Amino acid sequence: MAQQAAAAKAQRAPQNPAANMLLSFAQQNKPEDIERILEASKMELRWGALDPSEGNSVGQTALHVACLWGNFEAAECLVRNKVGRAKHVCTMLLQRFGSAESRAVHDGF
Helix, strand or coil, X not given: CHHHHHHHHHXXXXXXXXXXXXXXXXXXXXXXXXXXXXXXXXXXXXXXXXXXXXXXXXXXXXXXXXXXCCCHHHHHHHHHCCCCCCHHHHHHHHHHHCCHHHHHHHHCC
């Protein structure tokens, strides 16, 4: 049973190094690095295509991670780049930060 759970977790973890970096940048609140990796991905320079909606081992996307860690700048960068654009995530941003900036992001949907 434990082996099945470990195998399932491994299947959910990002296989692309760029996806791991994106998740890390979201956790560390590094919007400039997020911009760079998304731009490089669009040009498919180093790692091939990046699926920014790819989640970590528990299914959290970069946008989820940024919100959970309270990293508004990273979350705003991801939303601005149309990564995980969903109104419920923007609602989560608004609830988490309650700022005028998060209201503007939310109301943009």
